[in-house]
Amino acid sequence: MSQYAFSFDVSRCSGCMACVVACQDQNDFVADETVAFRHVTKYEEGECPSARISYFSLACQQCGDAPCIIVCPAGAISRRQEDGTVLVDRDLCVGCHSCELACPFGAPKFPEDGKMAKCDLCVTRRENGMKPACVRVCPAQALDVGPIEELSKKKAEKASIAILKSLIFVSPKEL
Amino acid sequence: MSREILVKAKIPGAETGIEVKKTICLICGAQCGIDAYVKDGSLVKVEGTAENPVSRGTLCSKGASSRQWINNPERVHTPLLRTGPRGSGRFMPISWDEAFERIASGLTKIKEESGPESVVFFTGYPKWYRPFLKRLAHSFGSPNYFTESGTCFLATVMANHLTYGTTLWPDLKETKCILNWCRNAPYSQAPGYATYLNAASRGVKLIDVGPLSTTLSAQADIHLRLRPGTSGALALGLAHVIIEENLYDREFVENWTLGFEEYRSYVQGFPPKTTEEITGVPAETIVKAARLYASSESASIVQSPSVTVHHTNGIQNHRAITALIGLTGNFDRKGGNRVIPESYYHTPTGLKSREAEFEQSRPWEEMAPRVGQDRYPLWCSMMDEAQATALPFQIQSGKPYPIRAMLGFAVNYRMWPGSDFMKEGLEKLDFFVDTDLFMTDTAKLADIVLPSCSSFERRQLTMYSPRYAVWTEPVIPPVGESRSDVDIILDLARRLIPHDSLLLQGQEACLDWIFEPSGIKMDDIKKHPAGCFLENLPPIPYEKYRTSGFPTPSGKMEFTSLVLKNAGIDPLPVYREPAQSPLSTPDLAKEYPLILTTGARLPMFMHSRMYRVPWARNLRRDPMVDINPRDARARGIPPEGWVMLATPRESIRVKANITEFVPPGVVNMYHGFPSADANTLIDPDYRDPISGYPGFKSLLCQVIKIQDNGGNK
Numbered sequence: 001m002s003q004y005a006f007s008f009d010v011s012r013c014s015g016c017m018a019c020v021v022a023c024q025d026q027n028d029f030v031a032d033e034t035v036a037f038r039h040v041t042k043y044e045e046g047e048c049p050s051a052r053i054s055y056f057s058l059a060c061q062q063c064g065d066a067p068c069i070i071v072c073p074a075g076a077i078s079r080r081q082e083d084g085t086v087l088v089d090r091d092l093c094v095g096c097h098s099c100e101l102a103c104p105f106g107a108p109k110f111p112e113d114g115k116m117a118k119c120d121l122c123v124t125r126r127e128n129g130m131k132p133a134c135v136r137v138c139p140a141q142a143l144d145v146g147p148i149e150e151l152s153k154k155k156a157e158k159a160s161i162a163i164l165k166s167l168i169f170v171s172p173k174e175l
Numbered sequence: 176m177s178r179e180i181l182v183k184a185k186i187p188g189a190e191t192g193i194e195v196k197k198t199i200c201l202i203c204g205a206q207c208g209i210d211a212y213v214k215d216g217s218l219v220k221v222e223g224t225a226e227n228p229v230s231r232g233t234l235c236s237k238g239a240s241s242r243q244w245i246n247n248p249e250r251v252h253t254p255l256l257r258t259g260p261r262g263s264g265r266f267m268p269i270s271w272d273e274a275f276e277r278i279a280s281g282l283t284k285i286k287e288e289s290g291p292e293s294v295v296f297f298t299g300y301p302k303w304y305r306p307f308l309k310r311l312a313h314s315f316g317s318p319n320y321f322t323e324s325g326t327c328f329l330a331t332v333m334a335n336h337l338t339y340g341t342t343l344w345p346d347l348k349e350t351k352c353i354l355n356w357c358r359n360a361p362y363s364q365a366p367g368y369a370t371y372l373n374a375a376s377r378g379v380k381l382i383d384v385g386p387l388s389t390t391l392s393a394q395a396d397i398h399l400r401l402r403p404g405t406s407g408a409l410a411l412g413l414a415h416v417i418i419e420e421n422l423y424d425r426e427f428v429e430n431w432t433l434g435f436e437e438y439r440s441y442v443q444g445f446p447p448k449t450t451e452e453i454t455g456v457p458a459e460t461i462v463k464a465a466r467l468y469a470s471s472e473s474a475s476i477v478q479s480p481s482v483t484v485h486h487t488n489g490i491q492n493h494r495a496i497t498a499l500i501g502l503t504g505n506f507d508r509k510g511g512n513r514v515i516p517e518s519y520y521h522t523p524t525g526l527k528s529r530e531a532e533f534e535q536s537r538p539w540e541e542m543a544p545r546v547g548q549d550r551y552p553l554w555c556s557m558m559d560e561a562q563a564t565a566l567p568f569q570i571q572s573g574k575p576y577p578i579r580a581m582l583g584f585a586v587n588y589r590m591w592p593g594s595d596f597m598k599e600g601l602e603k604l605d606f607f608v609d610t611d612l613f614m615t616d617t618a619k620l621a622d623i624v625l626p627s628c629s630s631f632e633r634r635q636l637t638m639y640s641p642r643y644a645v646w647t648e649p650v651i652p653p654v655g656e657s658r659s660d661v662d663i664i665l666d667l668a669r670r671l672i673p674h675d676s677l678l679l680q681g682q683e684a685c686l687d688w689i690f691e692p693s694g695i696k697m698d699d700i701k702k703h704p705a706g707c708f709l710e711n712l713p714p715i716p717y718e719k720y721r722t723s724g725f726p727t728p729s730g731k732m733e734f735t736s737l738v739l740k741n742a743g744i745d746p747l748p749v750y751r752e753p754a755q756s757p758l759s760t761p762d763l764a765k766e767y768p769l770i771l772t773t774g775a776r777l778p779m780f781m782h783s784r785m786y787r788v789p790w791a792r793n794l795r796r797d798p799m800v801d802i803n804p805r806d807a808r809a810r811g812i813p814p815e816g817w818v819m820l821a822t823p824r825e826s827i828r829v830k831a832n833i834t835e836f837v838p839p840g841v842v843n844m845y846h847g848f849p850s851a852d853a854n855t856l857i858d859p860d861y862r863d864p865i866s867g868y869p870g871f872k873s874l875l876c877q878v879i880k881i882q883d884n885g886g887n888k
Contacts, residue, residue: 011394012369012372012390013390014361014362014365014368014389014390014778015390015778016235016236016361016362016365016778016779017236017778017779017794018233018234018235018236018238018239018365018778020236020794021236021239021240021779021790021791021794022222022234022239024790025220025221025239025240025242025790026184026185026220030243033243033789033790033793034793044834044835046835047804047805047835048388048803048805048835048838048839049400049838051388051835052393053388053390053393053834053835053836054393055390122184124176124180124181124183124184124186125184125186127176128181128184128186130186133222136222136223136232136233137222137223137233137234137239138233139230139233139234139235139361139365139366139368139369140361140365140368140369140372140390141233141369141372162376165378
């Protein structure tokens with residue numbers, strides 16, 4: 001099994017929250033328009049002139065040792081063998097909110113029918129050759145999805161090129 | 176996989192009955208491509224169009240909200256005739272025929288009584304139908320055609336024409352250095368934002384100018400965080416360093432410019448230390464930025480469409496900024512700022528077109544003077560429309576002639592400085608027709624409201640730079656009886672100007688006529704539902720001025736504008752403090768010590784278009800003023816506490832968004848909020864004397880804590 005996950009590039013995110021709305025559009029959160037499987041948080045550090053503002057877009061992390069699976073009394077949450085996605089069987093869910101208490105990321109949501117719903121990495125879309133709605137929409141291209149080995153490889157290559165560029169192009173005489 | 180699962184995930188295909196149809200988003204001007212997921216005639220989801228070269232399959236939070244924007248309970252379904260007092264919202268449905276008959280007879284009667292100029296034609300957002308509306312106005316005989324661009328983008332065009340005789344576009348693909356001047360692309364045109372990030376990762380240097388701490392300023396090599404309203408001084412300070420250190424382009428300056436010695440002598444007044452005192456940007460940062468910009472192999476200035484001209488010295492500030500392009504020889508040079516002829520509403524495509532000829536169906540000389548022509552003669556001699564900020568004054572005064580009727584498209588009185596004054600003006604009109612998707616607060620003032628449809632429900636041509644075009648057909652049936660703006664204009668034209676044989680030929684025929692010089696035909700574009708690059712056209716060369724000179728009175732780039740000189744205005748790009756500022760009005764600043772800047776974009780809003788869309792509105796529910804933690808502490812304001820934002824003119828009740836997004840001493844308020852309209856804070860006469868543009872981005876205010884948080888004080 002290859003574990004699938006999101007990757008997020010904090011340097012690119014502008015906090016535009018397109019990912020939140022795309023998730024709502026994909027999942028038909030129209031009865032309560034505040035529900036989404038993604039949450040964008042702003043964080044500010046320091047004071048002018050050295051203040052920094054950053055944003056984080058968070059969804060279900062598809063934990064390797066998922067507390068929601070362990071605490072669910074109805075056995076409604078399970079891990080999909082093919083890609084490690086944590087899925088909820090809403091027919092089994094009793095709406096007890098145990099998963100919500102156990103989850104460190106605030107991923108479980110409870111739409112109007114009272115049963116748990118969460119991000120499944122748009123599993124059906126991926127099986128049909130499409131990216132998750134939030135990844136597809138992101139104008140900053142800060143979000144991506146894939147097997148974690150591939151995502152780490154991409155990040156390693158990007159960081160290496162940035163280091164090389166600063167060494168080769170910026171101060172050639174100092175080399 | 177079961178059909179139920181596929182339908183729930185909205186996977187297109189025969190099994191689910193979901194079809195992907197190509198359209199575009201026109202909530203803002205970026206024109207992102209949309210893949211509309213349609214099932215049984217209903218929109219079930221949207222996604223970006225991967226083939227679109229501008230948006231590359233992405234959208235912002237506004238475009239992603241399209242479904243709630245289109246299927247919105249506030250959509251107008253039929254033509255409406257007002258039955259209650261203006262503003263009451265009481266209307267009765269009427270047929271399209273009755274609406275057209277009433278409009279045609281109403282406008283004709285006023286034309287016969289008071290002349291065609293007493294009927295004005297106005298358009299807000301969007302822009303695609305504007306050539307048709309302008310032609311309708313002039314064929315009708317009225318010179319008074321206005322657009323929202325007349326308080327937004329066009330003053331940057333005017334400033335560039337004064338200096339260069341043309342507009343300038345950044346050559347971002349080729350440049351080695353980007354000087355981004357007061358433009359928060361991640362929020363204003365999100366899909367274009369990746370262009371900057373990708374340039375930076377190619378090693379392109381980024382200098383960001385602006386008072387706000389944005390994602391771009393965080394990525395920039397240098398951030399020049401200036402006080403609002405001081406762009407002109409900063410630009411002159413940069414020029415000082417560039418000239419002192421001999422970093423300017425001698426060949427270009429000697430051969431292709433007018434007035435360099437006067438300019439050189441004027442910038443002597445802006446050494447780094449003085450510039451720091453005016454702008455607040457540290458002297459050493461100014462020097463560093465000037466060296467980086469001027470000594471890069473090539474450098475492009477990215478101009479804001481409006482931020483730099485929304486000041487009482489806006490035109491001259493903007494001229495000071497773009498003078499740097501010629502000074503460093505980056506004019507029309509590879510990687511610099513290019514001259515690319517525009518077509519179809521200011522899209523730099525380099526295509527030959529007869530757009531101006533199409534729009535100007537009657538020459539200005541054969542019509543009455545335009546609204547604003549007495550006070551802003553340069554605006555009227557250089558720009559092809561009347562000056563909108565002068566309109567409420569003429570409605571009230573009736574001088575030099577009365578304004579009695581408006582045929583409006585997407586009018587929003589909240590875009591005017593002193594918006595309540597414009598609202599009073601609309602209420603005073605004898606006859607006001609507004610066309611809109613929604614029953615807006617402005618539409619409630621109209622005598623007749625016509626329902627227009629969204630880009631998803633109509634057919635239209637959209638153009639992009641570089642040379643990409645899309646023809647879209649409706650992807651869903653129109654909501655109610657709503658119709659395309661162009662169809663509405665054409666039906667009115669049949670009744671009002673039956674002699675205009677070209678316009679009456681219809682949308683495609685008119686567009687074919689406009690693009691005839693380029694040989695582009697709508698039928699060819701229609702063959703490509705997601706759009707196509709317009710191939711086999713001559714490339715646009717660099718450095719065209721070497722053979723054809725500059726379209727200015729002197730034939731050169733004018734550091735000293737002859738047009739300004741002849742109008743009795745200072746020909747140099749001089750710096751003047753904002754009419755209200757801690758330096759220009761120190762007494763006022765004692766009572767109103769904070770600088771107010773309004774209208775900077777938020778990602779989920781577009782003027783006042785998205786407040787009624789729940790997905791967008793939930794991202795920011797309440798009207799909020801951005802205030803620095805230092806200023807909030809000094810006033811005892813808690814996070815998200817209610818405050819009064821006050822100017823000498825008015826005050827509004829808003830929540831405090833305590834954030835380092837704004838520097839100390841500056842507060843930023845988004846405009847157009849129905850319950851807290853920032854434009855009521857600004858005097859309708861707080862304007863740039865050359866363009867007539869409002870000084871939205873620098874005036875004085877105070878923020879006062881409301882003791883009883885959440886109460887209705």
